[in-house]
Amino acid sequence: MAQHYSQPNGAVGVLMITLAIAGKPNCGKSTFFRAATLAQAEIANYPFTTIDANHGVAYVRTACPCREMQVPCENCRDGVRFIPVGLIDVAGLVPEAHLGRGLGNQFLDNLRQADAVIQVVDASGSTDAEGNPIDIGSRDPIKDIEFLQYEMSMWMYGILSRNWAKLLRQAQARDFSLAAAIAEVFAGLGITYEHVRDATGAVGIELRTAGEEDLIRFCRELMAISKPMLIVGNKADLAPEGCLERLAKHDVIFASAAGELALRMAAEGKFVRYLPGDRNFIENPGANLSAAQRAGLAKVAEFMQKFDGTGVQKALDAAVFTLLDRIVVFPVEDEHKLTDGKGRVLPDAFLMKRGSTSRDLAYQVHTDIGEGFLYAIDAKTGMRIKDTQELKNGDIIKIVSVRK
Ligand SMILES: Nc1nc2c(ncn2[C@@H]2O[C@H](COP(=O)(O)OP(=O)(O)OP(=O)(O)O)[C@@H](O)[C@H]2O)c(=O)[nH]1
Structure with a gap:
């Protein structure tokens, strides 16, 4: 859920949007998290960037109106304004996590705190279901997408089924709204009566007589409505064309979290001039880069040209402005x-x-x-x-x- 935070001017009480990064092990979640939360001091003049190992502050990018209004402004960089959002790096999710395998329940519990989920998949197909390295292109990245959505809906179903017998008993009473009672079960996830009503309508079921399969479909819909999800095809720099083509049929933002991290570090070290979300970067005059560093950055530049940036900032912005439909x-x-x-x-x-x-x-x-x-x-x-x-x-x- 959105969390309270304090602004630089001390004003408290503003709700901060929180995004969770989810995916199987080794798909690049931590790299994405590190890149997204590593902000140069000029961008992040906020009291904190990392709250703890897995909770940090990232930024969405927008135009600062100071240029248009011709006022001197100290809260932006070159007319680009960065606005804080919370970011949670949730531990890697393995198959059958909803049954409590691995860090399952702890992981899924973390999702409670999120307004939206950034699902990181390994676009290069170089890790198996559990995150073990395999040959590039040998796993279909679409399977990564399906897997997380399945685990999340089964987790919700697990909660619902534990409460189901009681709910049905209560539903015998006249005037008892089963939809309202289900919303109450999931209140911690920010689910409302309207969400339940819409999900029921979308899957076309009668809740009182619904069987297991219907309820699972219902939970999947409820999850999609209440935790909007954005898919990031990470490691796109390694991905064979076949994997990219398959993913491109879905609504996927391609990214190289490793490339963004390298760039942000280079910008912090004043080697390059780069603002998160820029489509390219400029090497600073006098930057004493080694041949290896220069070659690494050249690869990132090539990637940015092909994919219109590294994809990390694009994903954060899309999650907030498109998925969560926010304005500034x-x-x-x-x-x-x-x-x-x-x-x-x-x-x-x-x-x-x-x-x-x-x-x-x-x-x-x-x-x-x-x-x-x-x-x-x-x-x-x-x-x-x-x-x-x-x-x-x-x-x-x-x-x-x-x-x-
Ligand atoms: N080529 C490439 N490698 C990447 C990219 N992002 C991450 N990696 C590498 O992939 C490996 C796994 O990255 P992590 O960020 O640790 O993955 P994770 O999903 O957090 O893994 P868990 O902590 O096990 O859940 C590391 O060796 C990263 O350097 C990327 O965009 N491109």
Whole structure:
């Protein structure tokens, strides 16, 4: 679930989106995690980047409105703004994890905390179901996709089936809503009555009379609705064309997490100029790279040209902006200078669900606003906007309340 975190200016109470990285062992999850959470100081002027070994802070990338508005800004790099999201590196999942094999339940429990899942598969087909190295191209990477989805839905089914007899007994009573009771069983996963209703409709079953197979299909649908999943075809730098073609039929983002990690480290060491998500990089003049380092970076450059970047930032952005359907809104206190109370220009960037209104923003900015919200001003136009008006991506908004 989204977690609270504190912003650099000390404002607490903003919900941070959390993504989980999942997949079988050896597919490159940790490399993806390390690359995604390794941020240069200029990008990540946040209090922390790594919370513990498996919990970190990554960033999604968006345009900073400072350029368009022609204000001096210290919160972006060259007009590129990085907004923090939580990232969890969950331990490798092996077949039959839902039965508690390996780190199964602990792993799956970790997924609870996530709003969406980035599923990393080995696009190169060079690891078997358990992550053991095999010849490149000898495992069909599509199997990796199916496996995780199967394990996740079977885990949900396991929870449902443990509660099923009790639920059916309760369902004998008049006015008992089985859908509401199922939602309650899965409340910890953020599942709502609407999710249950939609999943039931989508698989076309009658819950009260559903058999095991129906319930498994139902759990699969419920998982897909409540934990949206993005597939990353990692190790694409090693992948034979056949594997790439098969994966390309699915909605897959190809990546080289190892390439991104090398680049971020090179950028941190000031050897290259690279912002996460850039489609290329520039070697800094005077960078004292060894021949091996230079050859390694040349390979990454080749990959980036073919795949339009390393894929890591693209995956983070797609998870947040496409899968979770977020927009970025910049709240300010002074709609002319675009500053907060301390004179900082465009200090915050909030990831709001598309369709959010200025009233929703007011509650995120001031959690204690109560009935105090009066109206909002669109700083780009200087116009007052209605509390029911939908916010747009890139909006800069001043909230006016009686709180002050
Ligand atoms: N060529 C290539 N190798 C990669 C890439 N990403 C990771 N690797 C390598 O693949 C191996 C496994 O990577 P990890 O990141 O440890 O994989 P993992 O999924 O976290 O593994 P577990 O911790 O066992 O679950 C390492 O040797 C990495 O260097 C990539 O994009 N390209």
